[in-house]
Amino acid sequence: MTDTWIILGATSAIARAFARTQAQSGCGLILCGRDFTDMEATAADARARGAAFVEVAAFDARQPETFAPILALTPGLSGMVNCAVFVGSMPEQGEMDADPALIEGCVTDSYTGPARFLTMLAPLMEQRGGGAIVGVGSVAGDRGRLGNYVYGSAKAGFATYLSGLRNRLARSGVHVMTVKPGPVDTAMTWGLPSMPFMTSPAGVVADILKGLKKQRNVIYTSGIWRIIMTVIRLVPEPIFKKMKI
Numbered sequence: 001m002t003d004t005w006i007i008l009g010a011t012s013a014i015a016r017a018f019a020r021t022q023a024q025s026g027c028g029l030i031l032c033g034r035d036f037t038d039m040e041a042t043a044a045d046a047r048a049r050g051a052a053f054v055e056v057a058a059f060d061a062r063q064p065e066t067f068a069p070i071l072a073l074t075p076g077l078s079g080m081v082n083c084a085v086f087v088g089s090m091p092e093q094g095e096m097d098a099d100p101a102l103i104e105g106c107v108t109d110s111y112t113g114p115a116r117f118l119t120m121l122a123p124l125m126e127q128r129g130g131g132a133i134v135g136v137g138s139v140a141g142d143r144g145r146l147g148n149y150v151y152g153s154a155k156a157g158f159a160t161y162l163s164g165l166r167n168r169l170a171r172s173g174v175h176v177m178t179v180k181p182g183p184v185d186t187a188m189t190w191g192l193p194s195m196p197f198m199t200s201p202a203g204v205v206a207d208i209l210k211g212l213k214k215q216r217n218v219i220y221t222s223g224i225w226r227i228i229m230t231v232i233r234l235v236p237e238p239i240f241k242k243m244k245i
């Protein structure tokens with residue numbers, strides 16, 4: 001029996017690092033995204049590392065018609081079907097302030113698109129009676145702040161969605177883990193001013209694997225962000241609204 005990971009947002013550096021580890025464990029991979037050249041390179045690497053099989057599939061969070069063909073790949077699979085969501089986009093807050101039409105895309109990429117896909121996947125996982133979902137949120141979702149409150153609100157929505165999905169799927173033996181990274185050195189943060197406690201894609205994946213092993217519900221990566229965000233959430237609103245963080 002071979003377990004399979006459906007990886008949404010397979011072109012993310014964190015997703016690529018995750019795919020490598022699952023390929024080495026002999027899992028099957030369904031790499032889903034928009035950039036086939038990038039995904040074919042990851043697929044070739046995964047096959048070389050020992051993946052049981054690798055499929056590459058179109059996934060666009062803004063085009064829900066791309067979702068069903070991915071699910072159509074699952075009925076013939078023998079083991080557990082798992083899903084890891086790395087999809088998200090973080091347009092500059094200033095650009096969205098100037099052009100509110102951009103908000104919808106950010107929210108679709110970071111919340112509603114993945115949530116709609118997972119809602120379609122959930123009954124299939126319930127039927128199989130197991131498997132795991134890894135949903136990547138962000139510390140930005142823990143409190144709205146000046147620099148990225150639209151992206152943060154989308155990630156907050158996704159985290160709340162995952163919490164409810166966890167509640168639902170736990171009854172069927174499916175584990176849902178929410179991952180809240182602080183800054184990670186990837187394309188998303190490239191060119192932005194330097195950020196504290198930045199971690200690497202490999203560091204995030206190491207924390208994800210540890211979390212899955214321990215069946216954690218919500219993890220922060222790196223772990224220090226749990227403490228930082230606890231403090232940030234405790235700052236009283238009259239003070240917080242004057243802060244620039």
Ligand SMILES: NC(=O)c1ccc[n+]([C@@H]2O[C@H](COP(=O)([O-])OP(=O)(O)OC[C@H]3O[C@@H](n4cnc5c(N)ncnc54)[C@H](OP(=O)(O)O)[C@@H]3O)[C@@H](O)[C@H]2O)c1
Nearest residue numbers: 009011012013034060061086087088138183184186187188
């Ligand atoms: N980097 C950080 O500091 C940080 C911190 C906290 C959370 N995160 C989260 O970590 C996850 C991975 O991000 P990353 O840092 O690796 O940055 P990234 O390289 O920008 O990854 C984002 C991924 O989302 C995909 N995506 C965006 N819009 C999409 C759409 N409409 N349809 C399908 N795929 C779409 C991108 O695909 P394309 O290659 O096709 O654009 C890419 O695979 C994201 O959910 C992000 O929000 C990142």
